[in-house]
Amino acid sequence: MNQRLDYLDQLRTALTMLVVVFHASIAYGAAGSWILVDVDTSELTVTSILLTLFTAVCQAFFMGLFFFLSSYFIPASYDRKGAGRFLKDRLIRLGVPFVGYTFIIGPLTYWFAHLRGMQSAADFYRTEVWSFKQIFVGPTWFLEALLLFSILYAVFRILVASKPAAPSERASFPTNTTLLVSAVSIGLIAFAVRFVYATGEGTLGLQFGYFPSYILLFIAGILANRNGWLAQLPARTVKRWGWTAVCAIPVLPIGFILTGALDGHLSFEGGLNVQAILYAFWEPFVCFGIILWLLRLFQSRFHTSSPLQKWLAAHAYAVYFIHPPVIVCWTMAMHQLGWPPAIKWVIVSMLSIATCLLAAAVLRAVPKASRVL
Template sequence: MGRIVYLDNLRVFLTMLVVVFHTSIAYGGAGSWILKDIDDSELSVTVILLSIFTGVCQAFFMSLFFFVSTYFMPASYDKKGPLAFLKGRMVRIGIPLLFYYFIIGPITSWIAHFYSNMTLSQFYIQKVFSFEQNFFGPAWFLETLLYVSIFYALFQFFTKPTKENEKTRNFPKGKTLVLIAFIFGFIAFSVRLIYPTGTGIWGLQFGYFPLYLLLMWSGVAAYRHKWLENMPVKLIKTWKIIGLVMIPVFPVGLIATGALSGKLNVSGGMNTQALFYALWEPFLCFGICIGLIVYFQKRWNVTNDFINRLRESAYTVYLIHPPVIVGWTMAFRTLELPSFVKFLIVAPLSVATCFIIAFLILRAPLVKRIL
């Protein structure tokens, strides 16, 4: 299977969005991050705006990342077979995952919080090698892809699907998508009764996984059944509108359920806000994902030398962006600037720096075989 240019470009966009997303958390957006430069315990315009931004992004961008990643999985498996497929995944995903867990993650955390209290070797002995903390960080995405790759290879090997399973099938109808959205919203709400958002094991936040798993399956199905080449025009227009409408529905729904009076609990539990948030997510996710895929099909199905450089560097950028964001956050921490202004400066600086460093890293011998 050759490169699909618009999906490569979409992946570059999503990688940039990850960098901006984590930078926004550093300056007040809702979510957990390695180092913050704001007192987000107090409500402010910056906290509200960036939290809306992170809330909207969280509802779709990692799900879409999984969709794009698993879309290419069947072609790779079909070409290589199970053993070569798994070997390639262990190299391309397993090695970077280990490198992040034992090198990038710990060193970033040490610089952000511990360098003045203990040496790096002490930090590794007390925190890393003792496994007192986990350092998956954003590499939980790679961790998940590795598990999914192993499961997919085993499933394909033992079930041996026939060509009948791969024929073109119609894209799901609008009513089907609505039903699926409600079903998975309720599933997410139920999961979050046990694992509120932000909690889980081994760096995996289980409260978000119902949508992740659905979009992973959808990526494989989209490839097998040629969904991306056969999306109905009317359905596209409808769901693009739904996706855009869901953006203002998010803050309005939270305000209506008491957010401005200090009542904010969307992470989980038997409450109205958690139910609203869980049901809202899949509708925005489906709408924005469909809209972005079609937009990149029509407007960004192009390439040139510069775009090729970005595409080649995107995976490396994902791996190295945490220390870059932390570095720029620390550099601007002493400056007396409003948090939102710092965000507007640090976010593009971080994106540009990540791609420059990634470009240089990829010039090293043998690195391209892994990244």
């Protein structure tokens, strides 16, 4: 495995573990939607405020970075396989886990967490699942979106022939001005989209209010591959945008506090208000800064992999797929303990990561399962 793949694989592994910690934080007070919450969310606490800031920062960049990393490998995959095999492999790799979670893992996790003592699983499936009254996409919305993006990419390649650019034809890495215009444009588009689809709203688990940055970063990953951008990450640009993200992070909580958040006045999800404007424009500046900094960090510090790191990278996708029921089970196991929510969050996060890795190893040992997971 070459250095490029090593550091990108390690970055993707780290992001996967962050997803587990992110969802566990919602169970213990952070704002957001999750299967099972183990705290009273009617009152603001120091823990809930800090965890909400943590999830807001994560939301700003980590799924966008997943789209970037995923799309970075798509052009070479398409070049090697052609349209038919490329789409077939995408359907298997993304579609099978999506269907498996939507109709098996997602519904059973929800039923076990909330209804196991009141309704049989068979009745639950008949009234809620097979009727499509509820659709349990969960975190596999990302697989759904990535599959749709991959199909659109294949259509584009069929209609417009595209080959890797010669070194003399490659576009240089985006300038600070280009990045600034892109950040402002994404903020403006997201603000407009959220008039129709507030954050948290959408179809089949796709929260359209966040998709402007997802689409941009998916395209950026393809362009980065074609133009060799990761080999020309400018240290000065990374440093400037990294500091921009650091300075921008406290702007959101300060702005929310000044507009009444501590008194329960929250309207950042969408619409014509200061909080919605602030949130929409805050996200891309935090997003660009953290993503550039992480790419540079992993490129310089994690460019080789040990056997353990390669094992973790091989099992990261399965961890993403199975982590919701694991978090729910550990949350339920910790429910009776009167420990502070922050302590429970740390413990549940660590136990969930360890359990997911063990379960992933078992799943991938099943014949042909590694082709899917």
